[in-house]
Amino acid sequence: MFETITTDGCRLAWRRDGDRGSPTLLLCNSIGTDHRLWEPQMAALVLHFDVIRFDMRGHGASDAPPSEYSLATLARDAVAIFDAAEVERAHVCGLSLGGAVAQRMALDCPGRIDRLILANTAARLGTPEAWQMRIDTVLAEGLEAIADMAMSRFFDDAFRTAHPAVVEGFRRMLLANSPHGYAGCCAALRDADMRDEIGAISAPTLTVAGTLDVSTPPDQLRAIADAIPGARMVEIEAAHLSNVEKPDDFTRALVGFLSGSG
Numbered sequence: 001m002f003e004t005i006t007t008d009g010c011r012l013a014w015r016r017d018g019d020r021g022s023p024t025l026l027l028c029n030s031i032g033t034d035h036r037l038w039e040p041q042m043a044a045l046v047l048h049f050d051v052i053r054f055d056m057r058g059h060g061a062s063d064a065p066p067s068e069y070s071l072a073t074l075a076r077d078a079v080a081i082f083d084a085a086e087v088e089r090a091h092v093c094g095l096s097l098g099g100a101v102a103q104r105m106a107l108d109c110p111g112r113i114d115r116l117i118l119a120n121t122a123a124r125l126g127t128p129e130a131w132q133m134r135i136d137t138v139l140a141e142g143l144e145a146i147a148d149m150a151m152s153r154f155f156d157d158a159f160r161t162a163h164p165a166v167v168e169g170f171r172r173m174l175l176a177n178s179p180h181g182y183a184g185c186c187a188a189l190r191d192a193d194m195r196d197e198i199g200a201i202s203a204p205t206l207t208v209a210g211t212l213d214v215s216t217p218p219d220q221l222r223a224i225a226d227a228i229p230g231a232r233m234v235e236i237e238a239a240h241l242s243n244v245e246k247p248d249d250f251t252r253a254l255v256g257f258l259s260g261s262g
Contacts, residue, residue, distance in 0.1 A: 001061060004084040006077055013061035014054035014081050018046035023114070024090035025049040025258065028078060028098030030120070030241065031185050032150055032174040034060030037095070040247035041254065048255060049091070054081050056097070058181020066180040068187035075104035082112060091258050093117035095243060096216065097185060100125060103194055103224075106201045115258055116201070119208035119250070120240050122220035123194040123227070131190035135183045143175050143182060150174055156212045156239040166244065198227045205231040206257040208250065210242040232257075 004012045015035060025045065029037045035053035038045075045051050055062040057069060057077050078101060082090065091114045094102030099121025106113050137145050151160065151167055151174075160167050205228045209221035218235055225233040234253045238245035 002084070004080055006080050008065075008073075010057055010065055010077070011063045012054055012057065012077055012081060014052060014084075016050065016052050016085060017042060018049050018051045020050045022048060022050045023258070024085075024087045025051050026078060026082070026087075026090050026092045027051065027053045028092065028094035028101050029053075029056055029059065030096030030098055031189070032059075032154075032177065032182065033170065033241075034173060034177075036060075036173065037241070038243065040244055041251045044251045044255060048259065052081060052085055052087070052090070054078070056101070056185065058184045059177050062181075064178035064181025065184065067184060069184040071100055071104045071188045071192040072108065074101045074185070074188055075108055078105055079109055079112060088112070089114055091115045091117070093119065093254060094121065095119040096121055096125070096240060097189060100189065100192055100194075103198060103201065104192075106203050106205075107194065107197055110202055113203040116203040116205045117208065117254055117257060118205060118221070118224055120210050120213055120216050120221075120242055121207075121224075122216045123198050123224055124192070125189050125216065128190045131186045135186045135190070138179045138183050138186070143177060143179055147171055147174055153215045154239065154241045155245060159239065159245050170241070170244075195223075195227075198224060199229070201228045201231075206253065207231060207233045208242060208253060209233060209235045210238040210240060210245070211235050212237065212239045213242070215240045
C-alpha cells in the first residue's frame with residue numbers, strides 16, 4: 001500500500017495493480033467498505049487497466065479525522081491520489097458513496113476524467129434525516145448497532161443465505177472502520193444533492209443499477225442516465241453491492257463500456 005497526505009493532513013492509503021502502460025482506472029468504494037470491495041473484479045481488470053484502489057477517508061487504513069466531511073473533500077482526496085500516482089487523466093468507477101464521489105469529481109475536475117461508471121448510487125442518496133439518524137446511532141453506540149441493517153442493504157436475502165462467509169467478511173470490514181470516519185462520510189451524503197448539477201457532466205457515462213437494490217433503486221440510476229447527455233444504463237439482478245453479488249455481470253459491463261465495446 002502507498003500513502004498520500006492531503007493538504008489538510010489526512011493520510012490516504014492506496015494501492016496500484018496492473019500494467020502502468022495501460023489506461024488508468026480509479027475505483028471508489030462504498031460507505032462501510034474499503035479497497036477490498038473490488039476484489040471480485042481485479043483478476044479481469046488488471047488484464048486491461050492500470051488499477052488504482054484506495055481506502056476513502058474514514059475507512060480502512062486511511063485516516064479518520066473526527067469531523068464531518070463534505071463530498072467535495074472526498075473528491076479532492078481522490079484527485080490527490082491521481083496526483084501522487086502521477087496520473088493526469090483516468091477512468092473512474094464508483095459504487096454508492098464512491099459513485100457520489102465520482103459524480104463530484106466529474107463536475108469539479110472534468111479534465112481529469114475519461115469515462116465514468118456510476119454504480120448503485122444517486123445524485124441525492126437517502127434523506128438528510130436518515131443520515132443524521134445514522135450518524136447519531138454510530139457515534140453513540142458504535143458500528144455494531146448498524147451492522148445488521150447494513151448487511152441487509154448490501155446483499156439480497158438469497159445471497160446472504162447462500163454466501164454467509166462473504167457476508168461475514170463484509171461485516172468485519174464494516175466493523176473495522178472508525179465510527180468517527182463512518183459518521184464523517186454519512187455527513188457528506190447527508191449534505192450532498194447534485195440533482196440540479198449532473199446534467200453538466202461531460203464524460204461518457206454508464207450507470208449500473210441493481211434491480212434488488214433498496215438503497216439506490218434503478219429509478220435513481222435512470223434519473224442520472226437521463227440527466228447526463230449520452231449516458232447509458234445497465235441493470236443487474238442484485239442488491240446494493242452488485243459487483244459482489246453478480247461479479248461476472250458487473251465486470252463484463254465495466255470492461256465493455258471502458259473498452260468502447262459495450
